[in-house]
Amino acid sequence: MKPINVGLLGIGTVGGGTWTVLNRNEEEISRRAGRPIRITHVADRNVDHARSFTGGRAAVTDDAFAVVNDPDVDIVVELIGGYTVAKDLVMQAIANGKHVVTANKALLAVHGNEIFAAAQAKGVMVAFEAAVAGGIPIIKALREGLSANRIQWLAGIINGTTNFILSEMRDKGLPFADVLAEAQRLGYAEADPTFDIEGVDAAHKATLMASIAFGIPVQFERCHIEGISKLDAADIRYAEELGYRIKLLGIAKRKEAGIELRVHPTLIPAKRLIANVEGAMNAVVVWGDAVGATLYYGKGAGAEPTASAVIADLVDVTRLHTADPKNRVPHLAFQPDRMSDLAILPLAEVETAYYLRLTAADQPGVLADITRILADLSISIDAMIQKEPAEGEAQTDVVILTHVAKEKDVDTAIARIESLASIKGRVTRIRMEELNG
Amino acid sequence: MKPINVGLLGIGTVGGGTWTVLNRNEEEISRRAGRPIRITHVADRNVDHARSFTGGRAAVTDDAFAVVNDPDVDIVVELIGGYTVAKDLVMQAIANGKHVVTANKALLAVHGNEIFAAAQAKGVMVAFEAAVAGGIPIIKALREGLSANRIQWLAGIINGTTNFILSEMRDKGLPFADVLAEAQRLGYAEADPTFDIEGVDAAHKATLMASIAFGIPVQFERCHIEGISKLDAADIRYAEELGYRIKLLGIAKRKEAGIELRVHPTLIPAKRLIANVEGAMNAVVVWGDAVGATLYYGKGAGAEPTASAVIADLVDVTRLHTADPKNRVPHLAFQPDRMSDLAILPLAEVETAYYLRLTAADQPGVLADITRILADLSISIDAMIQKEPAEGEAQTDVVILTHVAKEKDVDTAIARIESLASIKGRVTRIRMEELNG
Numbered sequence: 001m002k003p004i005n006v007g008l009l010g011i012g013t014v015g016g017g018t019w020t021v022l023n024r025n026e027e028e029i030s031r032r033a034g035r036p037i038r039i040t041h042v043a044d045r046n047v048d049h050a051r052s053f054t055g056g057r058a059a060v061t062d063d064a065f066a067v068v069n070d071p072d073v074d075i076v077v078e079l080i081g082g083y084t085v086a087k088d089l090v091m092q093a094i095a096n097g098k099h100v101v102t103a104n105k106a107l108l109a110v111h112g113n114e115i116f117a118a119a120q121a122k123g124v125m126v127a128f129e130a131a132v133a134g135g136i137p138i139i140k141a142l143r144e145g146l147s148a149n150r151i152q153w154l155a156g157i158i159n160g161t162t163n164f165i166l167s168e169m170r171d172k173g174l175p176f177a178d179v180l181a182e183a184q185r186l187g188y189a190e191a192d193p194t195f196d197i198e199g200v201d202a203a204h205k206a207t208l209m210a211s212i213a214f215g216i217p218v219q220f221e222r223c224h225i226e227g228i229s230k231l232d233a234a235d236i237r238y239a240e241e242l243g244y245r246i247k248l249l250g251i252a253k254r255k256e257a258g259i260e261l262r263v264h265p266t267l268i269p270a271k272r273l274i275a276n277v278e279g280a281m282n283a284v285v286v287w288g289d290a291v292g293a294t295l296y297y298g299k300g301a302g303a304e305p306t307a308s309a310v311i312a313d314l315v316d317v318t319r320l321h322t323a324d325p326k327n328r329v330p331h332l333a334f335q336p337d338r339m340s341d342l343a344i345l346p347l348a349e350v351e352t353a354y355y356l357r358l359t360a361a362d363q364p365g366v367l368a369d370i371t372r373i374l375a376d377l378s379i380s381i382d383a384m385i386q387k388e389p390a391e392g393e394a395q396t397d398v399v400i401l402t403h404v405a406k407e408k409d410v411d412t413a414i415a416r417i418e419s420l421a422s423i424k425g426r427v428t429r430i431r432m433e434e435l436n437g
Numbered sequence: 438m439k440p441i442n443v444g445l446l447g448i449g450t451v452g453g454g455t456w457t458v459l460n461r462n463e464e465e466i467s468r469r470a471g472r473p474i475r476i477t478h479v480a481d482r483n484v485d486h487a488r489s490f491t492g493g494r495a496a497v498t499d500d501a502f503a504v505v506n507d508p509d510v511d512i513v514v515e516l517i518g519g520y521t522v523a524k525d526l527v528m529q530a531i532a533n534g535k536h537v538v539t540a541n542k543a544l545l546a547v548h549g550n551e552i553f554a555a556a557q558a559k560g561v562m563v564a565f566e567a568a569v570a571g572g573i574p575i576i577k578a579l580r581e582g583l584s585a586n587r588i589q590w591l592a593g594i595i596n597g598t599t600n601f602i603l604s605e606m607r608d609k610g611l612p613f614a615d616v617l618a619e620a621q622r623l624g625y626a627e628a629d630p631t632f633d634i635e636g637v638d639a640a641h642k643a644t645l646m647a648s649i650a651f652g653i654p655v656q657f658e659r660c661h662i663e664g665i666s667k668l669d670a671a672d673i674r675y676a677e678e679l680g681y682r683i684k685l686l687g688i689a690k691r692k693e694a695g696i697e698l699r700v701h702p703t704l705i706p707a708k709r710l711i712a713n714v715e716g717a718m719n720a721v722v723v724w725g726d727a728v729g730a731t732l733y734y735g736k737g738a739g740a741e742p743t744a745s746a747v748i749a750d751l752v753d754v755t756r757l758h759t760a761d762p763k764n765r766v767p768h769l770a771f772q773p774d775r776m777s778d779l780a781i782l783p784l785a786e787v788e789t790a791y792y793l794r795l796t797a798a799d800q801p802g803v804l805a806d807i808t809r810i811l812a813d814l815s816i817s818i819d820a821m822i823q824k825e826p827a828e829g830e831a832q833t834d835v836v837i838l839t840h841v842a843k844e845k846d847v848d849t850a851i852a853r854i855e856s857l858a859s860i861k862g863r864v865t866r867i868r869m870e871e872l873n874g
Contacts, residue, residue, distance in 0.1 A: 001763075021727045025587050031652055031775035032584045034763065129582075135728035137582025145566075145574025147469045148748030150462050215468055273710060273734060290458045291572035291735060291745035297710060298731035308728035311585030323764040326438075326471065327757055338468035 001035035004318045007073035007098075009064045009089060010080040011044045011053055014103055014130070017303030018077065018310045019053060025311075033315045039077075041067045068093045075317055077310060078102040087111055094118045094126070099321065101313040103130035103306055109204035112211070112218035116331040123325040127313035132205040133158050133282045135305030136298040137312060142212050142286060143333040149288025151213040153253040155266075155435055156284035157277050158205040160300045161196035162228050162248040164188045164280045166265075170236050170245070176229060188280055198227035199248060199263040206250030210261050213252060213286070214342060215334030219261070222344035226264035235357060235430060238399045239267050242383060244355075245275040246430065258343040260350050267355050267401075267432040274435065285435055293437070348408035353382065353432040356400045356410075358417060359424040362389045366422045367398070373416045379405040395424055401432065438472035441755045444510035444535075446501045446526060447517040448481045448490055451540055451567070454740030455514065455747045456490060462748075470752045476514075480504045505530045512754055514747060515539040524548055531555045531563070536758065538750040540567035540743055546641035549648070549655035553768040560762040564750035569642040570595050570719045572742030573735040574749060579649050579723060580770040586725025588650040590690040592703075592872055593721035594714050595642040597737045598633035599665050599685040601625045601717045603702075607673050607682070613666060625717055635664035636685060636700040643687030647698050650689060650723070651779060652771030656698070659781035663701035672794060672867060675836045676704050679820060681792075682712040683867065695780040697787050704792050704838075704869040711872065722872055730874070785845035790819065790869040793837045793847075795854060796861040799826045803859045807835070810853045816842040832861055838869065 006022075008015055019039055022029065030036045043064035044050040050060045061067065068076055068089050076093040078100060080086045086107050093100050094115070102108070108115065108128055119126045129139045133156065142151070157163050161183060168179040180197065183189035195201045207220040228248050239246050244267040253260040268275045273295055277283040282300030287293050299305035320328050330336060360366045367386070374381060383401040402410070414427045443459075445452055456476055459466065467473045480501035481487040487497045498504065505513055505526050513530040515537060517523045523544050530537050531552070539545070545552065545565055556563045566576045570593065579588070594600050598620060605616040617634065620626035632638045644657045665685050676683050681704040690697040705712045710732055714720040719737025724730050736742035757765050767773060797803045804823070811818060822836040839847070851864045 017727070021585055025585060025726070028587050028652075029585060031771045031777075032767070034767075034772045135725075136731055137578050140577060140582045141574050144753065145577045145749055146745065147752040148458055148462065148466060148745040150465050215465075273713060276710060276713065288572075288745060289462070290454070290741040290748075292742060294573055294733070294735035296731070296733060299729050304727040305729060308583065308585045308725060311727075312582055315584040316581065319766065320760075320764055323757075323760045327760040327764070329756065330469070330471075334468045335471045340468075 003036035003038055004321065005040040005072055005074045006037060006077055006314060007041040007043070007067035007070065007075070008039045008077045008079065009043050009067060011042050011050045012079065013303045014306045014310065015079040016053060017307035018079070021304055021307045022311055029311065029315065033318045035318060037314050037318055041070060041073055043067045064089050065092065068098070069096060073098060074321065075099045075101060075314060077314070078104060081106070083107055083110055090115055090126070091118060094122050094124055097122055097124060099125045099317045101127045101310055101317060103128070103310060105131040105201070105204040105208060109207040109218055109220040112208070116336070119331065120336050125317050125320065125328060126331055127317055128208070129313045130306050130309035132208055133284060134298065134300040134302065135308040136282060136284070136296045136300065137309070138209070138284050138296050139212065141296055142209060144329055146286060146288050146291060146294070149290045151254070152287045152289060153251070154209055154213055154284060154286045155249045155251045155433060156206070156209070157247055157274065157282050158250045158284065158300060159196055159202040159248060160280035160282060161189045161193065162202070163277065165197070165228060166246060166248065167278045169233055170240070173233060175233050176231055197229050199225045202248060202250045203263045206252055206261060206263055209250070210252035210259060212333035214254060214259055215332065215338065215340045216259065216342055217339060219344050222261060224262040224264070224347045228265055231265055232428065235355070235428060238357065238385065239355065241385065242401060243270050244268060244432070245270050247275065249433065251433065255345065257349065258345040261344045262347065262350065265430050267430055268435055272435050287437065348411070350407045351404050353404050354402045354410050355430040355432055356402065356414070357428040358398050359395050360398050361422040361424070362394050362396050363422060369420055369422065370398070370417055373413050374402070377409040377413050379409055379413055440473035440475050441758065442477040442509055442511045443474060443514055443751060444478040444480070444504040444507060444512070445476045445514045445516065446480050446504060448479050448487045449516065450740045451743045451747065452516040453490060454744035455516070458741055458744045459748055466748065466752065470755045472755060474751050474755055478504045478507060478510055501526050502529065505535070506533060510535060511758065512536045512538060512751060514751070515541055518543070520544055520547060527552055527563070528555060531559050531561055534559055534561060536562045536754045538564045538747055538754060540565070540747060542568040542638070542641040542645060546644040546655055546657040549645070553773070556768065557773050562754050562757065562765060563768055564754055565645070566750045567743050567746035569645055570721060571735065571737040571739065572745040573719060573721070573733045573737065574746070575646070575721050575733050576649065578733055579646060581766055583723060583725050583728060583731070586727045588691070589724045589726060590688070591646055591650055591721060591723045592686045592688045592870060593643070593646070594684050594711065594719050595687045595721065595737060596633055596639040596685060597717035597719060598626045598630065599639070600714065602634070603665060603683060603685065604715045606670055607677070610670060610674070612670050613668055634666050636662045639685060639687045640700045643689055643698060643700055646687070647689035647696060649770035651691060651696055652769065652775065652777045653696065653779055654776060656781050659698060661699040661701070661784045665702055668702050669865065671834070672792070672865060675794065675822065676792065678822065679838060680707050681705060681869070682707050684712065686870065688870065692782065694786065695782040698781045699784065699787065702867050704867055705872055709872050724874065785848070787844045788841050790841050791839045791847050792867040792869055793839065793851070794865040795835050796832050797835050798859040798861070799831050799833050800859060804835070806857055806859065807854055810850050811839070814846040814850050816846055816850055
């Protein structure tokens with residue numbers, strides 16, 4: 001069969017990995033796909049770099065629109081990133097009747113509904129396995145592998161930078177800032193790490209997973225986002241004492257009233273498999289009503305792991321390129337005319353267990369005050385640690401684990417606790433998830 | 438669109454689960470598949486049971502061939518098991534131009550080449566996600582999710598019964614026979630557990646995974662199989678002391694000379710995620726050259742987890758039912774005219790590290806004899822434990838971990854060691870895998 005011609009937009013880390021793997025495994029891939037897949041066109045701002053990389057085996061330009069408009073290109077791979085030019089290029093490719101493969105989670109989390117609708121109207125595919133958890137085929141698992149299930153929830157370590165930082169903070173007992181500096185030195189964190197450490201990247205990915213798990217439109221703007229930059233090493237130690245690990249999780253959960261969609265540092269029982277995912281690795285747990293829990297683990301970033309996902313999409317698109325659009329897997333797993341209008345719940349309505357840490361004067365009656373405040377709001381206590389005050393100190397750390405409660409009641413409780421004269425400073429709140437059904 | 442009519446052969450555990458989940462999640466599934474999928478025909482030897490289960494919502498018969506020959510049936514789900522009648526039914530369904538979904542690993546591991554060739558000739562699909570690791574979408578991951586990769590090896594805990602037994606032996610320090618009896622009482626082991634405990638079931642699954650990982654025909658007869666029935670609780674303890682766990686793994690590994698395909702108890706480093714997969718759970722690690730290691734974890738058996746995989750296949754087949762066969766994913770991942778003739782290596786040529794345990798007289802020179810025998814065969818020693826003899830005993834346990842060596846050299850070494858006058862009884866040999874690349 002005629003080879004498939006790919007136009008590659010951006011030959012940086014992931015684009016370079018895609019070129020390398022597609023060439024190295026050319027035979028293996030065409031044995032699977034049934035026809036050769038080759039990158040025939042490359043667009044990159046740095047034309048010299050692109051030329052030296054491709055060694056004359058692809059047409060190189062600095063004009064990405066020229067590639068998108070080239071009638072010889074069957075599939076466009078968008079690896080430029082960002083919301084602006086990338087969006088115009090993807091929309092133009094679709095308008096030209098070309099299939100698109102992209103790793104751009106930010107673009108899809110924010111503009112996905114518009115992009116998928118345009119693709120649907122044109123009868124082309126927009127594939128995005130590489131947008132979530134790098135080389136782990138989690139989009140395929142959610143969209144196809146678990147299609148029998150009513151998915152109840154999913155929770156994932158979907159940002160390697162923050163998981164590396166949390167692993168190091170725990171292993172070495174170091175504060176956040178020191179570990180971030182080390183991560184930057186090792187290349188695990190960007191020079192401007194905001195998107196990673198503040199949870200925005202994880203929220204993009206959680207938004208996409210929630211959409212295909214529940215059959216709802218992408219709604220990034222409704223995702224609650226908290227990063228790890230304010231996390232205290234003391235909380236990691238206390239969590240450990242209580243049998244928990246702290247991970248930055250992207251969580252999407254189906255409730256009676258709607259969908260919880262949130263990214264925040266989370267205590268999870270240390271014995272769960274996902275609690276033992278260390279360093280820059282990613283993992284996602286999905287709970288389906290038929291299958292129970294399944295877990296998917298692997299490298300969530302890097303040139304070749306991400307290329308692995310890009311190329312898997314290229315093979316899928318190649319196979320279905322000439323097939324009637326109604327025979328293909330829907331972009332968001334559910335047929336576009338059968339999407340659900342289930343609402344994303346405001347954070348105040350979210351229910352989970354909580355870890356609370358506060359500093360109290362070492363005087364009688366303090367614990368009684370705190371427990372009365374919690375009891376008044378029907379927040380019940382699962383465990384408590386009260387440390388002996390350090391020599392010469394008149395104050396002490398109190399750590400409380402609650403049973404499941406509503407966020408807005410915990411907000412009220414924290415405000416009342418902070419107003420007690422015996423409490424010094426703010427209450428630290430970290431959410432907990434049992435991840436057991 | 439017109440609903441898809443499914444003929445279900447066998448409404449036992451998995452068949453019942455398939456009926457239940459397909460009905461419970463009817464709306465969710467049709468929102469994904471784009472059309473309703475309904476079981477319209479059921480064949481079971483126990484017609485009364487089938488009638489009471491289906492409550493008049495499907496035509497029930499005890500004649501499975503009548504279902505396979507019924508022109509109203511679009512897809513046949515074969516859940517009868519075994520090699521004989523099941524094979525005739527599957528071949529007849531294919532001959533009638535019907536797609537087949539099956540959970541029958543034994544049938545496909547032994548007769549897969551014939552079945553897939555017939556399906557290919559007829560342009561129908563034979564889908565078998567449920568045949569390996571229950572509800573974990575590992576077939577889809579290997580066949581589609583990792584299609585960019587040259588897969589180097591895979592290793593899986595793919596039999597829940599044996600993993601449950603090994604977990605209990607380790608946790609409770611009990612011998613194999615006691616734990617097997619407990620597993621039978623709890624329903625984790627069959628009354629006749631031979632297929633599970635002797636590794637045959639795991640070998641069926643490893644054979645299928647090897648085929649789609651490497652693009653080779655199914656070759657069950659060349660799989661080396663060792664079960665766990667001879668495993669001594671002492672070896673589990675010694676492995677623990679050395680930082681390892683013992684798991685029954687199905688292993689398929691690409692070497693220069695061919696493919697290693699084997700099922701046996703295996704020492705793996707305790708810190709690997711897969712070493713911490715406990716009880717009846719399953720997990721598979723796959724190493725691809727681009728993605729590195731990915732791991733897939735979940736329930737490997739049970740009514741609804743297995744039904745989850747059966748129905749995922751039904752959705753896939755439903756989507757591609759009217760598509761040209763060349764647009765579909767190949768049965769064994771690689772195009773049938775592009776299969777490889779890479780040979781499965783004889784066990785003597787397999788290379789791995791080894792755990793050796795022997796009982797030696799507590800006298801000078803014994804260790805020197807053993808280490809000389811190993812050195813003569815270029816088998817180098819990684820670690821050794823020599824226990825003090827128990828009070829009043831004149832013999833002692835010696836445990837040796839070797840570096841990677843060839844099986845045939847280790848055979849020779851064991852024969853020579855066993856012939857030493859100072860060695861009592863046989864040498865216990867358990868293979869080791871680092872599972873790190």
